[in-house]
Amino acid sequence: MPTVYWYLSVSFVLAAIGLYGLVAKRNLIRMLISVELVFNGALLALLSFSSTSAASKPTGVVLALLAISLAAAEVGVVVSIAILMFRVKRSLDVFELTESRG
Amino acid sequence: MSLPIDLTSLVFFATSALAVASAILVVSHRSLVYAAFFLDVLGTANAVFFALLGYPLVAVFQLTVYVGSAVTFILFSVVMFKDVPEPPVPLKEFAAVTIALIAAALLVTFHSFSGIFPQTQAVEMEELTRLVVDKYWFALLLSILSMATTLIEAITLARREV
Numbered sequence: 001m002p003t004v005y006w007y008l009s010v011s012f013v014l015a016a017i018g019l020y021g022l023v024a025k026r027n028l029i030r031m032l033i034s035v036e037l038v039f040n041g042a043l044l045a046l047l048s049f050s051s052t053s054a055a056s057k058p059t060g061v062v063l064a065l066l067a068i069s070l071a072a073a074e075v076g077v078v079v080s081i082a083i084l085m086f087r088v089k090r091s092l093d094v095f096e097l098t099e100s101r102g
Numbered sequence: 103m104s105l106p107i108d109l110t111s112l113v114f115f116a117t118s119a120l121a122v123a124s125a126i127l128v129v130s131h132r133s134l135v136y137a138a139f140f141l142d143v144l145g146t147a148n149a150v151f152f153a154l155l156g157y158p159l160v161a162v163f164q165l166t167v168y169v170g171s172a173v174t175f176i177l178f179s180v181v182m183f184k185d186v187p188e189p190p191v192p193l194k195e196f197a198a199v200t201i202a203l204i205a206a207a208l209l210v211t212f213h214s215f216s217g218i219f220p221q222t223q224a225v226e227m228e229e230l231t232r233l234v235v236d237k238y239w240f241a242l243l244l245s246i247l248s249m250a251t252t253l254i255e256a257i258t259l260a261r262r263e264v
Contacts, residue, residue: 005218007220024191029179029180030134033138040144043148069167084259
């Protein structure tokens with residue numbers, strides 16, 4: 001049976017790949033997808049830590065359920081911003097957003 | 103005759119390979135549609151991890167709410183956008199090396215967890231409900247409010263009322 005460390009290793013690898021995608025891409029949707037990768041890695045780490053003792057398991061479940069709900073809401077907002085940006089600028093390049101500064 | 107490796111380990115290592123391969127494809131695939139599809143696969147692999155850790159409720163919630171709605175929403179939304187070639191971002195190699203070093207540092211830091219096995223017994227629904235109502239009611243209220251406001255915000259932005 002795999003130990004908690006194996007689960008943590010997978011979560012760190014997922015988060016690292018997501019961080020790389022966040023830094024190396026400039027398309028808004030691709031950046032959102034990379035942030036979702038980081039979120040998945042962080043959620044796996046949270047539940048891995050929580051599973052180390054039976055007493056902390058219910059708290060881990062509650063936090064995970066809240067985190068998944070908020071991540072779903074965040075996706076809706078960012079995609080709607082992307083739709084608006086594409087309508088206005090005909091592009092999803094975040095470097096063009098710097099022109100929107102007041 | 104006993105198997106040289108138990109079924110949980112087999113499922114874990116197969117799912118790990120699938121998750122890491124999907125994560126690499128999410129970042130590296132040229133098409134946004136395929137990137138979103140591989141994020142869907144990654145979400146499903148994560149649900150398998152949750153079930154293996156003894157969180158069947160979170161696994162089902164991840165599949166229905168996250169994979170079933172959020173990621174599918176991204177998948178359908180990217181169809182509306184025209185795929186345009188992305189100009190390269192400077193210092194990509196430097197970022198890759200830095201992030202690999204951070205991941206390696208985390209792996210070394212948490213090496214003390216290598217001897218700990220996860221507690222795989224499932225959490226009772228009654229205990230969970232009591233915890234949410236008694237202890238985390240304010241967090242629940244805040245998350246409901248934030249979800250309602252983000253829904254209104256998303257509709258307002260999409261209808262271009264700003």
